[in-house]
Amino acid sequence: MLQQITEELKQTNTTLVAVSKTKPVAQILEMYHLGQRVFGENRVQELVEKEGQLPKDIEWHLIGHLQTNKVKYIAPFVAMIHSIDSIKLLREVNKQAKKNERVIPVLLQFKIAEEDTKYGLEMSEVIELLESDEFSTFQNVNICGVMGMATFTSDKEQVREEFRILHHIFTQLKNQHFDTSDDFKEISMGMSGDYQLAIEEGSTMVRIGSLLFGVRY
Numbered sequence: 001m002l003q004q005i006t007e008e009l010k011q012t013n014t015t016l017v018a019v020s021k022t023k024p025v026a027q028i029l030e031m032y033h034l035g036q037r038v039f040g041e042n043r044v045q046e047l048v049e050k051e052g053q054l055p056k057d058i059e060w061h062l063i064g065h066l067q068t069n070k071v072k073y074i075a076p077f078v079a080m081i082h083s084i085d086s087i088k089l090l091r092e093v094n095k096q097a098k099k100n101e102r103v104i105p106v107l108l109q110f111k112i113a114e115e116d117t118k119y120g121l122e123m124s125e126v127i128e129l130l131e132s133d134e135f136s137t138f139q140n141v142n143i144c145g146v147m148g149m150a151t152f153t154s155d156k157e158q159v160r161e162e163f164r165i166l167h168h169i170f171t172q173l174k175n176q177h178f179d180t181s182d183d184f185k186e187i188s189m190g191m192s193g194d195y196q197l198a199i200e201e202g203s204t205m206v207r208i209g210s211l212l213f214g215v216r217y
């Protein structure tokens, strides 16, 4: 399955984040030996434990909601945080990155789904931040793009519309605030059930779990 998806993604230059949450290190290692290097986790404790046990050239992406008091545990090694859902969190990531003398790549998460359960920033607060004096002090975070999760529904047209909204948000931010940044280029959208649709709508990073690792219990 990994090879098949990797082939598919190569044609569109899309990055595969293999979502390994709840899966044992042995299974991750298997996929590592097949060549996969980018893995995604949604819980800090689980991520820290796995990072300690697995090869150091794995790029660990944090994809789930992150509490500010836990940023310090992943700041030394995390390769990208997809789930920046508040300015307060971004501030803390910057602070912890600075302590570790590094720059952490991050994505701004927007709520594109109808469901209330999903986290995300409002465009207005992002614009306010980008235009504020404080923003110039954020030297230890590198904003590389946006992330979103579509509604959990079988209605493909609704999902497509939500992906379009995220693409539109990306374009707006790119044109108005990041036109000089070479790094602001990622649209993280698409999971096992909707990644092909996401790619059609411009995704550059898909986060695929169950399709690769089998269903989670």
Ligand SMILES: *Cc1c(COP(=O)(O)O)cnc(C)c1O
Pocket (backbone or CB within 6 Å): 019, 021, 042, 063, 064, 149, 191, 192, 193, 207, 208, 209, 210, 211
């Ligand atoms: C679990 C998870 C995924 C992967 O979901 P699958 O349906 O198993 O592919 C992607 N993104 C986030 C944020 C997740 O929590």
